Amino acid sequence: MTLENIKEILPSDFTITSSSETGKQLYLNQKYKDDMVAKYIFDIDYENEDINLNEFQEKYLSKDYFNSEGNLQWNYYLIFLRNGLPSATKRDIEKDETYARKFVFTLDELKDYLTYEKASSAAEENIVEKWKAQLTEADLQEVFSNENYVDAVPRYIDNKTKGVEVLQPVDSKPDETQNFVLDEVSSLKLNDDYRDYPEKRNFEFSKVNLISGPNGVGKTSLMEAIELVITGNNARNENDLPNPGAIVAKYDVDLDEKEDAFVNSIPKFKARDYYWYNTRYSQRGSNTLHHSFNRYNFYNSDSAYHLSNNASSNDLTTYLSAIALGTEFGAIRDRVIKFRDRISKKLDKFNDTTKREEAIKAKANDQKERLKQISDPEEVFQKFLTEVKQLKWKGFLPQTINDETKKFEEDYSVAFSLLNSIIHSKAVKESDVLKRISNLETLKSQLKTLAVNKKELNGKIKEYQKIVVESESTLTRIDNALLYLKKPKSFRIATIDEDIKTLEKKVNKIETFLSEIEALDISKISANNSTFQEFNNTQDNLLTNKKNELKRSREQLQVLKNALDKINALMIDIKYYGREYIEAKENLDACPLCNTPHTKAELEAKVHTQYNDKESAKSIEIFNKNISELEKEISEINIKLEQSKSYEKLLKGYFTEEDLKVKISEVQPLLDTEKSQLAISKKELDQLKNLSLDLRLEGYSLDDFLKLKNTLSSKYPTLEFKAENKSKFEDLKNNAQKKIDTNRSEIEKVNEQLSKLDEAIRELLDDNFSQDRYNEEIDFQIKEYQSYRDYFVKLRTYIDFTKDDFIIEMRHSLESLNKTFSTFKEQKVKFEELTLANNLIKEADSRIEKLKPKKARATSALKVLNKIILEDSEEKVLVDFFQKNENEISEIFTSIHAPKEFSRLSFSSNKIVLYKKDLEQEVPISQISTGQRSALALSIFLALNKKLAKGPNLIIFDDPVTYTDDLNILSFLDYLRSMVINESRQLIFATASNKIARLFEKKFDFLKSDFQKFELSRSIT
Incomplete structure (x- = not known):
């Protein structure tokens, strides 16, 4: 890869500024209008795959990076031009963020990276x-x-x-x-x-x-x-x-x-x-x-x-x-x-509706086929009118085939029900019912006359029976009165219970008093010849004197004790009280102070020997003895006063003030008198109780006596209920018995007349009605036949007939009329069903025609919509x-x-x-x-x-x-x-x-x- 290759692909805004000594590293600037945009380093050591990223950056990048200012440091790019570098190595290099953004490109990729492709500016089809x-x-x-x-x-x-x-x-x-x-x-x-x-x-x-x-x-x-x-x-x-x-x-x-x-x-x-x-x-x-x-x-x-x-x-x-x-x-x-x-659903609904309408048409056509053979409803209706005239029908009547028939059906139902009710009554014609009502009313009138006569005779019997009952009641009262009049002692039943109670109360009072007297201890005063007042005054004065004397003795003794030293005084007291203790104790064998064994004689000798030693001791003994005697006397006086006052209080609760003015010794005779009276009262009480028992055993009672006395007093106010009037009460008894006998004789005569009337009633009833309930039964039959008569009256509202027309024939005619009417209705319904079937076919055809344009629009819409959705x-x-x-x-x-x-x-x-x-x-x-x-x-x-x-x-x-x-x-x-x-x-x-x-x-x-x-x-x- 040569420098010329790089220059060929560089955009106009990129300039190579320098290179490394080996020429394998190129330094480039990217500018926009003379302003720096970014800095690039291209490593074109194409054959070198052994890249030490840290060493490379320190050698070729770091110095220039740190010499740059501001935001330019964020715009450094390091590009390695390689062919066939392992993917892992490439990925590690591109992920590294130190100093610069990093890429690993081939020459073609670098060209794509540097070349900005402008758009064709062809807008998308909308x-x-x-x-x-x-x-x-x-x-x-x-x-x-x-x-x-x-x-x-x-x-x-x-x-x-x-x-x-x-x-x-x-x-x-x-x-x-x-x-x-x-x-x-x-x-x-x-x-x-x-x-x-x-x-x-x-x-x-x-x-x-x-x-x-x-x-x-x-x-x-x-x-x-x-x-x-x-x-x-x-x-x-x-x-x-x-x-x-x-x-x-x-x-x-x-x-x-x-x-x-x-x-x-x-x-x-x-x-x-x-x-x-x-x-x-x-x-x-x-x-x-x-x-x-x-x-x-x-x-x-x-x-x-x-x-x-x-x-x-x-x-x-x-x-x-x-x-x-x-x-x-x-x-x-x-x-x-x-x-x-939604339109698809509409179309489905239209299709379903069309199918439903077609089904309605098919069903209507089937109905038309079934109704081919029907009678003319008009002909049947004319036959119905003819039968109505023959029956003499007066109820509602439809005049034409299309008139409402419901009212006729209701009238027919009522008339037919009336005829059935009459037939069930076994009445053949109206005249029979009227005759039966007349006969029953005549019978009822005859029986009523006999009943009135019976009622008069029964009234007489009641009057006689009333007199008999009253006379028998009088006789019973007189007999009860004679039970007392024949035994005068029986009149005591009126007061005997109260007399017994009064006497028992008196006996209880005496016994209680005497028992309380006997419980008192009056031994110290019973023989006193003073009255209670005199005795109490004397004893009160004596008690006052003794208390004063006791007070003086105690004061003098205290003066004497004060004159002695305390120890001697104490010894004197011990000796004195010791002597009294020894005299009071029968079995004494030890000193009470030190428990030393001594006989009683030895202890008496020691006390006397010690006690007689001095004159002071003798004086204290004399005072102590005098005080003791005074205390005994005061106690005796108090006992006498208590006995006197208790005795007097008990006596005052029984005797009068006058009775108690006697001496105390004279009270006993009064008590003896009361004891004698107690014995007499007890004897009298026993006699009363025996009499009460005898009267009750004989059947006498206070309640019966009082009731009888009150009854007699109200019935016979001038006749007093007492033994002297016995004969007058016997006369009253005889008069009552006579009345009873006379009225019973009259009752027998009236009963004979009633028997004759009963026989006459039986003959009229003639086993057709019961003896005891014939009025109810006759009335029931009259009402029953009157209801039948009412049936005929109501029936005449619907049918015109005579009293002697037979009911069964009328019902047969009415049933025949109803049969013709039913045939008419049946044929009319079939005729209407035929008309309805024709109408249903016509309406279904109309609805199907109305749906056709809607179905067409729905189908057209679905074609367009589905085309859009699918295409x-x-x-x-x-x-x-x-x-x-x-x-x-x-x-x-x-x-x-x-x-x-x-x-x-x-x-x-x-x-x-x-x-x-x-x-x-x-x-x-x-x-x-x-x-x-x-x-x-x-x-x-x-x-x-x-x-x-x-x-x-x-x-x-x-x-x-x-x-x-x-x-x-x-x-x-x-x-x-x-x-x-x-x-x-x-x-x-x-x-x-x-x-x-x-x-x-x-x-x-x-x-x-x-x-x-x-x-x-x-x-x-």
Whole structure:
């Protein structure tokens, strides 16, 4: 490989500045308008495959690299020219990021790398516009409108579709003023009524423009403002339009400046779509310029996001087809499919309806065949009228064959029911029923007369029986009274129970008193000859004196004890009380103080010996003895007072104050008297109890006595119930017995008369009715025959007959009439069925004829829609697109993708396939990396942009490489730089990534005034 070979392929902006000592390393500069763009080192040591990359860079690159300033260091490229270098070695070299971007090329590959291929500028055929033309020609323009399916499909079927002139506004021809080439957007002004962000509202653009800043500062709003003012709509927020004049732009057009403002003018933007993108111009149509603009000029972050986050081959193909074919392609294709499906269902429904109508016709024809043999309903109806006259029918009667018959049928049913009821009653004719009613009423009258006579006689019997009952009641009362009158003692039954209770209470009181007296100890006072008052006063005075004396003795003893020393006093007390202790104890065998064994005599001798020793001891003993005696006397007095007061209190509860004025010794006789009275009362009580028992055993009781006494007093107020009136009560008994006998005799006479009346009733009944219920039975039969009579009355409403006409004959005639009527109805129904069958055939034919034009339109529509779906399927259109643009897309893809492991790409079987370099190994798009997918999408977009001949020389990117690795970003930016240098393109690039923004600036900073940077921000409020 020679230097001449290199010079032959170098572009004009590349210059070889020097070489190494061996001449195997060439140093080159790339310049743009005298400004340095990049530095290259070509290693043309073609045969050397043993490359030590670190040593090579230190030797040939590092010094020059560090001598360079600013962004130029980011634009160093090291290219090894080799043939057949191992793939692994090549990959390791190209991945290295030290100092420079690195490539391993053959000479041909270097030539491809250095040569920028300009596009042929042949715009793609717009398949969507082709579809619209086909659909409009087939009257299916509503398919590519916004009309809903529910209304649009029926309108098409009914040949009532909305024309294009109704769907869209009218214009005559493209506006010539829009036939210009937009070279550059020089400025943009956002008025206050355009979105809140970006906060910066005025922009002056250059050839290359970087829009940076975090999310939410308005980068996308700025991009969409450019899209809105140029196209009149947004692809991402379709029909979300600002107010007219909200956006104002200035364009560079043929070295002049053209001002533009946003207005919602469909003719304006349709004209631009026509001139810029060769979109078919129809006099009536919608604005689709934004779809074309997004296909050729605006690559937004949505495409980058979907390509990065979907690994499915089908999903990726869908997104790539949106880039390659435009977003409107998928939207209209979806509408075509949905219209096709709905119209297909309509056609199926029409065919089903036609089949159903044909089936109705076939069934109706079968019915006509069955109804060939029928009688004339009019003849049968005339026969029916003749029989009606013979029967003397009075009910409702239809006059013609077509009259309503329901009322006749109802009347017939009632009449027939009445006849059946009469026949079941066994009545032969009406006269028999009337005669039977008359006989029953005569019988009822005769029986009623006899019943009245019986009632009078029974009344007399009741009067006699009443007198007998009253007399027997009187007799019973008198007999009960005589039981007492014959035994006078029996009258005691009235008070004996109360007398016993009174006497028992008296005995209990005496016994209780005497038992309480006996329980008292009055031994110390019972013989006293004073009254209770005198005795108590004497003892109270004596007690007071003794208590005073006891108090004085204790005081004197205390004075004497105080005069002695305490020990002697204590000894004296011990001796004194010891002597008393010894005297009180019978069996004493030890000293109570020290428990020393001594006899009682020894202890008495010791106490006396010790005690008699001194005079003081004797004095204390005298006082102690005196005090002891006083205490005993006081106790004795208290006992006497207690006995006296208890005795007096008990006596006062029984005797009077007067009785107790006697001496205490005289109370005993009073008690003896009470004891005697107690014995008398007990004896009297026993006698009363015995009498009470005897009376009750004989049948006497207090309740019976009182009731009898009250009864007698009310019945005989002048006759007192007592023993002296016994004879008067016996006279009353005799009178009552006489009344009883007289009235019983009268009752027997009346009973004989009743027997004769009963015999007369039996003869009238004659075993036809029961003796006890004949009135109910006769009344029942009368009502029964009266109901039969009512049947005849009701029947006469429907049939005219005499009282002696036989019922059975009338029913036979009525049944015959009904049979004729049924025949008439049957024949009439058949005749109507025949008419109905003819009508059904006629109506089915009419409906089938009405469906024919609808079926024809549905079939015609399906032909056009299926042709679009099948002949212009997404796969076929994409295959055609990739076949026409495969070389350009592949060239761009291999330029912006690093490392360069793929040589080309193709599209088949609805899948995009890439081919690995050298191996020609197929790799489906779903198996490549996120960055590779992003590079592929960008390649398609850039290939389309390069084809624009008259469209805007503008290319806009909104975060296109967010999901791409650094090497691919640099490759992409290198390609954009080549495109800017070699193509007449204005570049507007927006990113939220600080890293990408820095890389972009380093790649385009060489443009100086042709590079503009806008850093958007958001104020903190």
